[in-house]
Amino acid sequence: MKQMLRHLPAIHELQQDQRFAKLEEKWSKAKATEWVQEAVAELRKELLEETWVQSNDIIDFVDEIFMRVSERLSEHSMKRLQRVINGTGTVLHTNLGRARLGERATLQVAQTAQSYSNLEYNLIEGKRGSRHDLIEGIVKEITGAEAAMVVNNNAAAVYLILKALAKEKEVIVSRGELVEIGGSFRVSSIMEESGAHLIEVGTTNKTHQSDYEQAINENTAMIMKVHTSNFKIIGFTKEIPASELKHVTEQHKVILYEDLGSGAIYDLRQDGIGNEPTVSEALMHADIVSFSGDKLLGGPQVGMIAGKKDLIDKLKKHQLARVLRVDKMTLAALEATLSEYRDLDKAKTTIPTLKAILLTKEEVRARIALFKPKIPASFLSEIIDGTSQVGGGTMPEVELDTCLLKLNHQSIKSHEIQEQLRKGSPAVVGRIQEDALLFDFRTIDEAEFADLEARLQEFAN
Ligand SMILES: *Cc1c(COP(=O)(O)O)cnc(C)c1O
Numbered sequence: 429m430k431q432m433l434r435h436l437p438a439i440h441e442l443q444q445d446q447r448f449a450k451l452e453e454k455w456s457k458a459k460a461t462e463w464v465q466e467a468v469a470e471l472r473k474e475l476l477e478e479t480w481v482q483s484n485d486i487i488d489f490v491d492e493i494f495m496r497v498s499e500r501l502s503e504h505s506m507k508r509l510q511r512v513i514n515g516t517g518t519v520l521h522t523n524l525g526r527a528r529l530g531e532r533a534t535l536q537v538a539q540t541a542q543s544y545s546n547l548e549y550n551l552i553e554g555k556r557g558s559r560h561d562l563i564e565g566i567v568k569e570i571t572g573a574e575a576a577m578v579v580n581n582n583a584a585a586v587y588l589i590l591k592a593l594a595k596e597k598e599v600i601v602s603r604g605e606l607v608e609i610g611g612s613f614r615v616s617s618i619m620e621e622s623g624a625h626l627i628e629v630g631t632t633n634k635t636h637q638s639d640y641e642q643a644i645n646e647n648t649a650m651i652m653k654v655h656t657s658n659f660k661i662i663g664f665t666k667e668i669p670a671s672e673l674k675h676v677t678e679q680h681k682v683i684l685y686e687d688l689g690s691g692a693i694y695d696l697r698q699d700g701i702g703n704e705p706t707v708s709e710a711l712m713h714a715d716i717v718s719f720s721g722d723k724l725l726g727g728p729q730v731g732m733i734a735g736k737k738d739l740i741d742k743l744k745k746h747q748l749a750r751v752l753r754v755d756k757m758t759l760a761a762l763e764a765t766l767s768e769y770r771d772l773d774k775a776k777t778t779i780p781t782l783k784a785i786l787l788t789k790e791e792v793r794a795r796i797a798l799f800k801p802k803i804p805a806s807f808l809s810e811i812i813d814g815t816s817q818v819g820g821g822t823m824p825e826v827e828l829d830t831c832l833l834k835l836n837h838q839s840i841k842s843h844e845i846q847e848q849l850r851k852g853s854p855a856v857v858g859r860i861q862e863d864a865l866l867f868d869f870r871t872i873d874e875a876e877f878a879d880l881e882a883r884l885q886e887f888a889n
Contacts, residue, residue, distance in 0.1 A: 517868025691719020
């Protein structure tokens with residue numbers, strides 16, 4: 429193998445190749461040269477170590493080198509943030525960016541990004557304003573809260589609340605609610621980080637009112653309820669709802685804080701889906717609540733905080749509020765999303781998250797039927813029944829009836845198709861079951877049909 433080293437082309441020869449010209453056109457001569465040099469060096473090393481495996485369709489080293497460069501470039505581009513067609517049916521897919529924004533929110537983001545805005549300018553009075561004011565009004569309007577503010581995400585909201593309202597004080601939490609969310613969010617860790625002292629009460633499956641009462645002392649700042657959205661204990665369980673804890677916290681003058689996790693504004697229970705309380709409901713008992721913007725709310729990644737004005741005022745004044753604040757594009761997306769909720773019936777169709785969750789099985793079937801004629805004949809296709817998940821740790825016990833497009837290629841294995849679909853553009857992610865590719869059209873819009881079709885055409889014969 430070592431004697432083949434002398435057949436390795438020189439860089440200046442490679443630079444004469446048409447493929448080099450293409451690279452140079454798209455990037456720059458320096459960059460293209462660097463990539464070619466890297467590929468040559470890699471090949472040289474393999475020849476020296478005798479680890480090079482020649483593939484059948486490679487005629488000479490020049491081909492091999494340009495193939496390596498193009499592979500590297502495509503891997504490079506896959507590491508960039510890019511669009512994915514989500515065929516998993518999981519509406520709030522944690523790995524795929526959770527909620528997708530609606531049309532108005534998307535437009536609002538683009539406009540705000542391009543222009544100056546009244547981010548911190550009061551247009552009525554012609555003087556400095558506060559970015560909190562931009563959304564506080566609408567949050568108050570749709571949730572009935574006395575006051576509200578926004579931070580980077582719900583984890584940040586929890587942190588700020590504990591730090592500003594309970595630092596060096598005790599916070600009582602039921603053991604049954606000390607869960608880990610999304611693999612990285614642990615109430616106990618955030619609590620430790622904030623300087624608040626965690627007082628665990630009850631057992632994993634049962635916590636009684638008396639457990640809370642006995643733990644309260646002059647150092648207690650708050651009772652915290654955590655909505656255990658991604659975790660469910662079945663069987664002999666007891667949790668005290670915030671509605672009952674309200675008497676305890678009022679009597680002892682401590683704060684009742686509820687981390688709602690999802691934060692539903694639209695009540696999905698009326699459609700028979702899940703058992704998620706709404707934010708306004710939670711605010712009837714809790715002094716302060718926090719929830720994510722990109723879960724059931726269907727907006728951008730933010731942490732929403734709502735509740736009593738004196739508490740929110742303290743949070744707004746805290747130094748951390750500045751550290752955890754959100755940018756103007758996020759605020760634009762949030763404001764547009766929240767305003768959709770002024771008309772709950774319309775929100776069901778304008779907020780993509782709600783729309784996807786509320787799609788009936790028959791509606792999903794109709795979507796697939798519309799797409800079916802576009803599938804290349806090399807696939808065997810079938811519509812089958814299945815279930816989808818809400819995702820994002822929200823309503824884990826809920827299974828939404830759905831329809832799936834089941835595809836089998838006449839000659840190519842499903843996992844190979846899956847890999848190629850994942851690596852192309854736009855990337856397509858589906859499920860595999862018993863060597864068939866499954867696409868849940870709950871999360872594939874008609875607007876994505878043309879792209880999905882183009883990707884499937886890659887396997888047309
Ligand atoms: C999801 C969740 C969080 C974390 O929210 P992020 O927006 O991901 O930071 C915190 N608490 C609960 C109960 C949750 O469900």
